[in-house]
Amino acid sequence: xxxxxxxxxxxxxxxxxxxxxxxxxxxxxxxxxxxxxxxxxxxxxxxxxxxxxxxxxxxxxxxxxxxxxxxxxxxxxxxxxxxxxxxxxxxxxxxxxxxxxxxxxxxxxxxxxxxxxxxxxxxxxxxxxxxxxxxxxxxxxxxxxxxxxxxxxxxxxxxxxxxxxxxxxxxxxxxxxxxxxxxxxxxxxxxxxxxxxxxxxxxxxxxxxxxxxxxxxxxxxxxxxxxxxxxxxxxxxxxxxxxxxxxxxxxxxxxxxxxxxxxxxxxxxxxxxxxxxxxxxxxxxxxxxxxxxxxxxxxxxxxxxxxxxxxxxxxxxxxxxxxxxxxxxxxxxxxxxxxxxxxxxxxxxxxxxxxxxxxx
Amino acid sequence: xxxxxxxxxxxxxxxxxxxxxxxxxxxxxxxxxxxxxxxxxxxxxxxxxxxxxxxxxxxxxxxxxxxxxxxxxxxxxxxxxxxxxxxxxxxxxxxxxxxxxxxxxxxxxxxxxxxxxxxxxxxxxxxxxxxxxxxxxxxxxxxxxxxxxxxxxxxxxxxxxxxxxxxxxxxxxxxxxxxxxxxxxxxxxxxxxxxxxxxxxxxxxxxxxxxxxxxxxxxxxxxxxxxxxxxxxxxxxxxxxxxxxxxxxxxxxxxxxxxxxxxxxxxxxxxxxxxxxxxxxxxxxxxxxxxxxxxxxxxxxxxxxxxxxxxxxxxxxxxxxxxxxxxxxxxxxxxxxxxxxxxxxxxxxxxxxxxxxxxxxxxxxxxxxxxxxxxxxxxxxxxxxxxxxxxxxxxxxxxxxxxxxxxxxxxxxxxxxxxxxxxxxxxxxxxxxxxxxxxxxxxxxxxxxxxxxxxxxxxxxxxxxxxxxxxxxxxxxxxxxxxxxxxxxxxxxxxxxxxxxxxxxxxxxxxxxxxxxxxxxxxxxxxxxxxxxxxxxxxxxxxxxxxxxxxxxxxxxxxxxxxxxxxxxxxxxxxxxxx
Numbered sequence: 014x015x016x017x018x019x020x021x022x023x024x025x026x027x028x029x030x031x032x033x034x035x036x037x038x039x040x041x042x043x044x045x046x047x048x049x050x051x052x053x054x055x056x057x058x059x060x061x062x063x064x065x066x067x068x069x070x071x072x073x074x075x076x077x078x079x080x081x082x083x084x085x086x087x088x089x090x091x092x093x094x095x096x097x098x099x100x101x102x103x104x105x106x107x108x109x110x111x112x113x114x115x116x117x118x119x120x121x122x123x124x125x126x127x128x129x130x131x132x133x134x135x136x137x138x139x140x141x142x143x144x145x146x147x148x149x150x151x152x153x154x155x156x157x158x159x160x161x162x163x164x165x166x167x168x169x170x171x172x173x174x175x176x177x178x179x180x181x182x183x184x185x186x187x188x189x190x191x192x193x194x195x196x197x198x199x200x201x202x203x204x205x206x207x208x209x210x211x212x213x214x215x216x217x218x219x220x221x222x223x224x225x226x227x228x229x230x231x232x233x234x235x236x237x238x239x240x241x242x243x244x245x246x247x248x249x250x251x252x253x254x255x256x257x258x259x260x261x262x263x264x265x266x267x268x269x270x271x272x273x274x275x276x277x278x279x280x281x282x283x284x285x286x287x288x289x290x291x292x293x294x295x296x297x298x299x300x301x302x303x304x305x306x307x308x309x310x311x312x313x314x315x316x317x318x319x320x321x322x323x324x325x326x327x328x329x330x331x332x333x334x335x336x337x338x339x340x341x342x343x344x345x346x347x348x349x350x351x352x353x354x355x356x357x358x359x360x361x362x363x364x365x366x367x368x369x370x371x372x373x
Numbered sequence: 374x375x376x377x378x379x380x381x382x383x384x385x386x387x388x389x390x391x392x393x394x395x396x397x398x399x400x401x402x403x404x405x406x407x408x409x410x411x412x413x414x415x416x417x418x419x420x421x422x423x424x425x426x427x428x429x430x431x432x433x434x435x436x437x438x439x440x441x442x443x444x445x446x447x448x449x450x451x452x453x454x455x456x457x458x459x460x461x462x463x464x465x466x467x468x469x470x471x472x473x474x475x476x477x478x479x480x481x482x483x484x485x486x487x488x489x490x491x492x493x494x495x496x497x498x499x500x501x502x503x504x505x506x507x508x509x510x511x512x513x514x515x516x517x518x519x520x521x522x523x524x525x526x527x528x529x530x531x532x533x534x535x536x537x538x539x540x541x542x543x544x545x546x547x548x549x550x551x552x553x554x555x556x557x558x559x560x561x562x563x564x565x566x567x568x569x570x571x572x573x574x575x576x577x578x579x580x581x582x583x584x585x586x587x588x589x590x591x592x593x594x595x596x597x598x599x600x601x602x603x604x605x606x607x608x609x610x611x612x613x614x615x616x617x618x619x620x621x622x623x624x625x626x627x628x629x630x631x632x633x634x635x636x637x638x639x640x641x642x643x644x645x646x647x648x649x650x651x652x653x654x655x656x657x658x659x660x661x662x663x664x665x666x667x668x669x670x671x672x673x674x675x676x677x678x679x680x681x682x683x684x685x686x687x688x689x690x691x692x693x694x695x696x697x698x699x700x701x702x703x704x705x706x707x708x709x710x711x712x713x714x715x716x717x718x719x720x721x722x723x724x725x726x727x728x729x730x731x732x733x734x735x736x737x738x739x740x741x742x743x744x745x746x747x748x749x750x751x752x753x754x755x756x757x758x759x760x761x762x763x764x765x766x767x768x769x770x771x772x773x774x775x776x777x778x779x780x781x782x783x784x785x786x787x788x789x790x791x792x793x794x795x796x797x798x799x800x801x802x803x804x805x806x807x808x809x810x811x812x813x814x815x816x817x818x819x820x821x822x823x824x825x826x827x828x829x830x831x832x833x834x835x836x837x838x839x840x841x842x843x844x845x846x847x848x849x850x851x852x853x854x855x856x857x858x859x860x861x862x863x864x865x866x867x868x869x870x871x872x873x874x875x876x877x878x879x880x881x882x883x884x885x886x887x888x889x890x891x892x893x894x895x896x897x898x899x900x901x902x903x904x905x906x907x908x909x910x911x912x913x914x915x916x917x918x919x920x921x922x923x924x925x926x927x928x929x930x931x932x933x934x935x936x937x938x939x940x941x942x943x944x945x946x947x948x949x950x951x952x
Binding site: 117120121124125132133136137139140143144145146147148151152155157158159160161 | 390393394398401402411413414416417418
């Protein structure tokens, strides 16, 4: 009885293609539906894959299970002969009714499967979404960055490193990065002034855009908005830098007894002009407990990842910072007969901290 | 043929789409504004738009250099360029002013060797440039020259001889040296690709045998506009070969015909079932208009701007044009003809009425406020009007815009400068006040008649979508121009001639000119010092004065101001001073 039932079912079985998405899930798809995708068709013909679960075709990364489901729905409908053009058009119009994010994912997935009719359909839908919008609106709809100026990109490379372990070397790097960011801003301001003074200087991208595109007042308004946004971002950066500087100051002064953490001392550190008269009033300072800890790290190098973060300009900053060291040493070493050795960069770009402390 | 392809390394793994998809989407955007918007979104979209763009429009050939253009858009196939200021149409720009296409073509030959289309307006084009164009661009397909000068039929011969893939040759309203009609014979016998042929404004007799052979073998021809020298009999012979035409320019439409010839012509027109645009009739004879009637069923555009029809002839023709959307006529149709337009053209969107003889003072004909009102009553969809007339009233204009509030282009030209409302003798201020108050979509406005500063107060207060304003013989003081500059946020072109606006008005727009395409001021109250101050304050503008001997040295009689990323002109003639 059971064998008889099997015999009846067997002749009706279809051919199937096995497909695997990037998350590892595997599914079985009717052959004529799957082969409607040129990429899958090529894989089957060229490699013979797809005939079993063990030899499933691996789909591109952009095709996740949800997108694959949608694409197969599209293929199921369109690979059937006999639908009228009107029916196909009606199906397409309903098919692309989805939110923009999903439409973007579907476009990418269809493109990776080389399913041109679907790519054209979704691209046209996305073009219709774009029509009539302002740049701001498009950025919002598609979650895009406002990154059209070079300086902004460059500044992003100088984000402070996170100093989880309170490493003095990272504090130093962050201070150097902060200095460079500040210099970039000053250079940018200078560049703006130069642009105003010398009309033949190369224009910003936005100027070229508006002129070449024959832009009207709307673009002018857009540019104003963009400037406003850039200003806000710059302010945020300034705040971050200020906050970072404050943290650095606190950490640097941490070894000192709290009794001496006062305004006069800070002023002495910052005001080189009158430091001589002020130093006379400073009391002796005992560094022993903290510097014993630092002794243990004397031969450590920066780890390779951190080394790669450093570049020539940071080294220049460090050298410039070193040139100020003698003055600071003089302040810090009052009442001491010991010499301190400054932090320096070696030719490989690594940082060594040397101490010559003698225990008495 | 290989397109330049960006390196894969540049692809951003976090991007919304692969580059080819983003470029495809960008390529699907039809409007120039949308393309411009996409390029301002972010760096990735800027690049997608940059690489996918195939056609570019440049509204002023001195606002950008060919080097900047080719650097920005590497894959252009079609270029549209405009040159001289528009007032060159009124002989206000001297000869040899510039706008020569050749330097652009030289750069394009190196960077855009696959250029296919070139559309030029008010540019200077020499025969040498046309020969260069014909020889350097093997894929060249379409040439459109509108209001250009500097070339002759020798240049056309070069194009005909060498452009193997030509589909469009559209020569219209040019200052051309028409040496002979033999250029038509220069198309090779193997040439069959032509779709558009327009030489309506040439004057010489053409080689008709060559034309007939050309028309016979170009099976895709859909636009044919012939010049005056083509007779009705010759037209009939052509039409027999190309009944599929969509656009026809008839030539003179005047000849003594036998009854048989007349019958043959009528039969030829009867077979033209696809005609949507008709122009020509340079010397129309009312006697032969009926042969056209059967071909008018699908007409949407009648261009009779050179056809001296009378009102009766026009009225009888319009009965047969139920789908007309655009009509250009000469004022010989008089008010009665315009009443016929109002009666028979409910779908009309655009009306242009040109003066047959703008300098004729004695003859009492032409159109008046009566015809204007009649059209507005019968054509509620009207949104573009260019109306040359000899008299007008405030009340009539107010009635017109009440009837048709959707005007985007309103150009009224009362032909006698400084003429008031002819009934009340008041200024025409309230007329244009009504226009800008009622027509909120107004983009282009041309004013005329006796006007005080009040007109410009109205414009500054109400015309919030205005992009182009033309002013002649109008205004009372600087205040008028200041109102416009302060009040019209989308203004892109301001054209002023013979108005009392001075340095104060000019300098009041300092914050405005960089967002405008151009400003033209001629025969106003500007001085060289005022214009120099503008140039000093706005270094990114090109401020040019056209110096002519007849003026005092301290006066700036012709001033042209435009924004440019290309810097000062490199080809300015001696009479153009760049400040």
